[in-house]
Amino acid sequence: MRRWSASDLGRENVVQPKIVIAKSLRETLTPEQCLIYENWSSKNVSIARARVKSGITTKAHHLVGVDEIYLIAKGKGRARIGKLEPVEVRAGDTVFIPAGVSQQITNIAKSDLVFYCICTPKFKAECYCNEDTSQ
Numbered sequence: 570m571r572r573w574s575a576s577d578l579g580r581e582n583v584v585q586p587k588i589v590i591a592k593s594l595r596e597t598l599t600p601e602q603c604l605i606y607e608n609w610s611s612k613n614v615s616i617a618r619a620r621v622k623s624g625i626t627t628k629a630h631h632l633v634g635v636d637e638i639y640l641i642a643k644g645k646g647r648a649r650i651g652k653l654e655p656v657e658v659r660a661g662d663t664v665f666i667p668a669g670v671s672q673q674i675t676n677i678a679k680s681d682l683v684f685y686c687i688c689t690p691k692f693k694a695e696c697y698c699n700e701d702t703s704q
Contacts (some may be wrong), residue, residue, distance in 0.1 A: 596620065600699070601628040614631075615691035621646065621682040628673040629700040632668055637688050639664040639674070644682035649673040671700055 594606040604620040620652075621627060629649070639648070641662045649655045651670040657677070658664060666672045676682035686692070 574628045576599060591618075594618075603627050605686075610691050613690055615686075617686045617688075617689045617692070618642075619686055621674065621676040623676050623679050623681070624645050627673055629671055629673045630639060631698050631700065632666075632692070632696045633698055634668050635688050635690060635692060635696045636668050637672070637686055637692075638649050639666070640687065641686040642683045642685060644680055645678040646682045646684075646698070647675045647677050649675075 573609075589608050591608070594608065596604040596606050598604055602621070602625050604622075605617050606614075607615060607617045609616040638660075641658050641664070643659055643660055645657065645659045648658050648664050650664060650666055650672050658674075661669050674682070
């Protein structure tokens with residue numbers, strides 16, 4: 570039986586399997602008022618865990634050329650996405666934000682709001698556009 574290689578499939582740069590242990594990651598406070606750590610980043614996708622403390626609203630912003638998905642893992646929030654009416658979101662909910670669309674989320678619970686940000690293509694700092702005109 571013939572064994573296939575990555576070059577047979579035209580995929581010489583195949584990403585190798587990897588497991589990222591969350592305990593090895595460090596949270597960073599962002600200018601938009603959430604704590605974040607990046608779980609994964611490759612050319613096509615990035616995944617980060619965001620944590621918003623009770624009563625905090627992130628700064629309104631959008632991403633240029635990058636679609637983003639919020640996968641709510643814990644807590645309760647109010648998502649403001651583009652021209653949609655604000656919607657209450659909780660664990661298990663998914664929020665899709667097309668590139669260029671304004672986004673903001675408020676933690677409306679007493680405990681932390683935790684969600685995963687899945688960006689495609691991967692998030693880069695230069696794609697982030699703050700919509701706060703007071704700065």
